[in-house]
Amino acid sequence: MTQPHARATTVSAIALALAGALVLSSCSTPGAAEQPGLTDTSVKIGTHQPLTGPAAASYAPISAATAAYFDYVNDQGGINGRTIDYIVKDDGYNPATTQTVVRELVLDDDVFAILGGLGTPTHSSVLDFLNDNDVPDLFASSGSAAWNQPEKYPNTFGFQTDYVTEGMVLGQHISDEFGGKTVCLLGQDDEFGTDVQSGLEKILGADGLAEVQTYSVSNQDVSAQIVAMQAAGCEVNVLATITGFTALAIGTAAQLSYFPQWVSSSSGADYGPLAGYLGDAAPLLLEGFISDNYLPDASESDNKWIELFQDINDKYNKGAPFNGSVVYGMAMGYLFAEALLHAGKQPTRESLITAVQSGELKGSGLVPLAFSKTDHNGYVGAGITVVHDGVQASTGERWVRDGDKVVAYDKPPVELLSGGVPSN
């Protein structure tokens, strides 16, 4: 041995690989249980959420709210006598991490289903894996059209109104209220942006948008885009942006003394976090801010759902700031509880899917759900909300999609029954 550094070679390397394998194998092997994650008294479900990273500030409260709602349900005896065990894994909004944590949930924690996996890039990366393993993939949290592919992904379902429909609803409102004005779009440089754009163009016409700008989440500066929109003479600016970038766009424009009419997709329009980003100037900057929403607004204190969610938030969520994310998380939990109830006394993964497709789920939204065998979209339309004096409230105007146009929807919203715990 004349080379002290060259001691390690193949044999020892492979021996170590085997040692590593043995360390790994000492952990348990999942049993061949009939229904993973299901016992007579509990059902285990999991989700991947951005608890850290760039999207955490806006979206981390969602899973906390869902957990609080499940605590409330469990205290009432659960669904069909089963308590809901909800495991939240942090993926930092990074698809690479999502891959690992979802495999951990499915292969190691043996969850019965995945609920509300958040984000288009993150959740897209696990669709194939979940499908291969026949895991019910309920109510993915983004408006991507990818969740609605019943042929390719029979187990995957959306939750919120898809981005194309959101674009159409916003487009309809703009064409009704701001006819003749110059309409522009600032969109995220992915499906979110392009889908909202295609929705807007369905209503406003192919040349309905005077200027389309895009931004990337990894670059925290949108001044170039805002200047371009100002130069193009944009009067009504639609935002297909996540919350942080909605605030950034409005704030950047204000610094340039540019005050167009802002119209935002629901994903980036939650008043609470926006006001947090914009600080003291928020009520002034957000006055007249228009957005769409398919769930009741957090500030509508006379709505029965909001009353209940606020109550649960105080008791089970340590009184966290009550905003759109909390409503979203609890509405998500309620919808799952409904699906679990309809899946029967001895639910299986198949019966859960059948229950969602049955069309019996009502949800807690302003508009109906689309779920059927051939349609895996969530909510089918949206209402319009406007900020006035620092309160974001529904105008009562609601639209649902019908092919390539939207039609007004005037049936009453879903009623709150049996204390917000679904029962037969």
Add this chain to the structure above:
Amino acid sequence: MTGTRDVSTASAAPAPVRPRRPHWLLTPSSWTPLQRWGVTALGLVLALGATFLLDPYRNYLLAVGTAYLCAIAGLSLLVGRTGQLSLGHAAFMAAGAYAFAFTSNALADESVPSLVHLYAPFLVAIVVAAALGAVVGIAGARLHGPYLAGLTLALVLALPALTSLMSDVFGGDAGLYVSVERRPEWLSQLIADEQWQAWVGLGAAALVLGVLAQLVRSPYAIRMQAVRDDESAARLSGIDPRATRVTMFGISAATAGLGGGVLAYVTQAASPGAYSLSFSLFLLVAVVIGGVGTLAGAVWGAVVLVLVPELTSSITEALPLPAELSQRLDGNLAIVVFGVILVVVMLVAPRGINGAVGSLVGRLRRRRP
């Protein structure tokens, strides 16, 4: 000049002579290359067999670990043997992953034989990463220490900017979906998808370890060491330091590219978020923890890199912590633990885990002759 540096220079290289009986764990340097390949193949067969002991999730972790191992092994030799510090090896992995993604997606649309669809993307990943490595290596051969580190750092920092600038090609932050060749039909009854992924990863890792094991026993290793220790002396001995550095940089980029290809194959995705600066630094930390410049050390490094996040997440779940706190710890505790391990290893075993194990074995042997 190139003709003169061969066995004669190898034997003339000044190496500190420390008499030591070769341990059974270490292949004797008198082995022929063929014998070394034989041992590599044997080890691969054993490792493939060992995957039957693992459940699907552990097989998935093993597959990810082998991808890390490919990159760590190349980086370890680069840092340890030629003394070139690269902070940007994740960028070479990303190059491999994207090359794999483009090739595999293109082949998925054509009706090519499944073996071609399985192997060709890996080959392209290696070639592309090696080419990028050679280009960076040529620029980097003029640089030393922190300056080279700075260059490679810029590379990994530029990655997300590049992918979002050309988001129609690279898919922006979301990255690319990779359509891969799955396990053969006749195997699908026998093994789970994750076990097959582990097999593919182990094959790649065996290839990397096998090639690098040949490399460290070849005269070339002496040249690398000579360049690292004293450039002027190496030059006087007829060794071209630039060519040596560029070659090693290319080789180590190629192994990182193969690792990126494996990761793209296993996760079916190539995204900038997977190859961040922090991941790049983790690779280097793994090299140091395992033992710089050794292949066994690279294996230790890969094991640590895979197991630490696993263990910390099971610890945070096992401890009776409030849900909020344990969720906060979930993603962050691993980073702290890595730091602590790095500090402890540096204090207790400056030559890494591999060095510590080696000296422990040596001590035991001396006690019981």
